[in-house]
Amino acid sequence: MSSDLPKPDHATSNFKLVGYSDQGGRCDxxxxxxxxxxxxxxxxxxxxxxxxxxxxxxxxxxxxxIAAPHNTWTLHLQAAEDKLLVIHNKDMFAQAELADEKNYYKGSVGHHANEKNEKRDWSAGMAVYDISAPGDPKQIGFMPVDGTGLHRIYWTxxxxxxxxxxxxxxxxxIMIVIDLADPTKPQLVGKYWLPGMNKAAGExxxxxxxxxxxxxxxxIIQDDIAYCSWRDACLAVVDVKDKANPKLITHKVWAPPFGGGTHNALPLRDRNLLVVVDETVLDNQEDGFKPIWIFDNQVKSNPISISTFPAPSDKDYLKVGGHFGPHNIHENRPExxxxxxxxxxxxxxxxxxxxDIRNQFRPKEIGAFVPPPPTKWVDPRPNRPVVLHSADVxxxxxxxxxxxxxxxxLYIVEYKG
Incomplete structure (x- = not known):
């Protein structure tokens, strides 16, 4: 390991630190x-x-x-086929009431969408960039929507x-389906929501x-089935063969007794399994135990939980402060x-x-890399603990x-297992 690289924390097994970037001073x-x-x-x-x-x-x-428009989040993006899709959404954490993250994760945020007579001072929708020259993205299209905007896209x-x-x-x-036949003019062609979410229609x-x-x-889409992580409503499995009219296959809820916050639902086609991640969203596990689950997915209308991943036990991470629990997983993208x-x-x-989930009933940890705490703090929210928050991989x-x-x-590490 180069002497000018940050020194990892104590828990480093089966990984080698290769590189680090402060992302041009924008470390978040x-x-x-x-x-x-x-x-x-x-x-x-x-x-x-x-x-x-x-x-x-x-x-x-x-x-x-590439700067975002005023009061706009661009925190999620997808790259494939020399195109980059970037969400535009109201910057939720910049809103005064959401400086306390409990207000973002513990109740509906629908009132942040545009109301009548309110001036919309953010960009809402999806931008499309040409990245055929990968170091120089050029915007070629945009799909506007009425509301706060998009949160996360799935596109391979x-x-x-x-x-x-x-x-x-x-x-x-809610879920939307986007037609990219003409990437300069993406079109919203389908919607799916859980019953009760369409307030404007009187639900x-x-x-x-x-x-x-x-x-x-x-x-996450596989074989025209959308495995939807619906936060505290957990898992919704939706048939998307008809892009304009998605249909619910089944809806599974385990919160309560567990904490909810479902974040990823990754299908493993050859093994008929689902890896389902419940995100920890509050400090000190105030939102309860959040596991990574394995579901048996042989019957698409009835996925059944069969095991959970072990939580890290090499240190008392609750004492570290901040969020201790899963956030994200690598989603097995093409290429x-x-x-x-x-x-x-x-x-x-x-x-x-x-x-290692070769035995789906007994997942086991086989590697860990824990970077040091951040040396530059860019989170503007008050009273946040200055601790690591590994977000995506x-x-x-x-x-x-x-x-x-x-x-x-950004940490770049090589898995040596």
Whole structure:
């Protein structure tokens, strides 16, 4: 390891630190895509996204920063086929009432969509960039929506993209289907929401409306089925063969007794399994125990939980403060590392973890990389603990893991297992 690289925390097994970038001084990052040797990193506080040349992973170089419009989040993005899709959404954490994250995660955010006579001072929709010159993204299209905008997209190439969107009249984020036949003019062609979410149509929620987020985080698509992580409404499995009229296959809820916050639902086709991540969203596990689950998915209308991943036990991470629990997993994208036996997960203040699930009934941890706490703090919210928050991980075909953080920059580590 080079002497000028940050020194990892105590828990480092089966990983080698290769490179580090402060992302041009904008150390905060959420979703990351790596395409043709360039990393595209969406910021959560720095109002835009950054491009980092990682062709030499030991010497990453920041090459571009694309600013977001005023009061706009661009924290999630997807890269494929020399195109980059970037969400535009109202910057939720910049809103005064959401400086306390409990207000963002414990109740509906539908009132942040545009109301009559309110001036919309943010950009809402999805931008499309040409990245055929990967270090120089050029915007070629935009799909506007009425509402706060999009949260996260799923797109691995082709005509159809799927996203979560908070549209006017809805209580929270729903699923939308996007037609990219003409990437310069993307079109919203289909919607799906859980019954009770369409407030404008007079629907009445059948869940507690003052506690919990009953909104879509994002779907992952396989074989025309959308596996939708619906936060505290947990897992919705939706048939999307008819793009204009998606239909519910089944809806599974385990919160309560568990904490909810479902964030990813990754299908493993060859093994008929689902890896389902419940995100820890509050400090000190105030929102309860949040596991990474394995579901048996042989019967698509009845996925059944069969095990959970072990939580990191090499240190008392609750004493560290901040968020201790899962956030995100590598989603087996085309042209990246693909495995139905090895799962990479970010665990917030416990860094990056890797798991062996060859025995789906007994997942085991087989690697860990915990970066040091951030040296530069960019989170503007008051009273936040200055701790690690490993946010997202992208793993390339060479088992290089690109790990983002809310404040600590980009770590590039090689899995040695």
């Amino acid at each position: 990052g959420v979703q990351i895509m790596v395409h043709k040797g360039f990393a595209y990193i969406g910021h959560i506080f720095s109002k835009g996204f950054t491009v980092v040349d990682v062709r030499d992973p030991g010497k990453p170089k920041t090459v571009r920063y 190439g082709g005509r159809w993209a799927y996203a979560s969107a908070l549209l006017d009249g809805f209580t929270d984020y 009445v929620p059948n869940w507690p409306t003052k506690s919990g987020r009953f909104g879509l985080h994002h779907p 990246s590392f693909y495995s139905e036996e090895v799962i990479f997960a970010t665990y917030q203040n416990a860094g990056l973890r890797v798991y 992208f793993v390339d075909k060479n088992a290089l893991c690109y790990v983002t953080d809310f404040s600590a920059g």
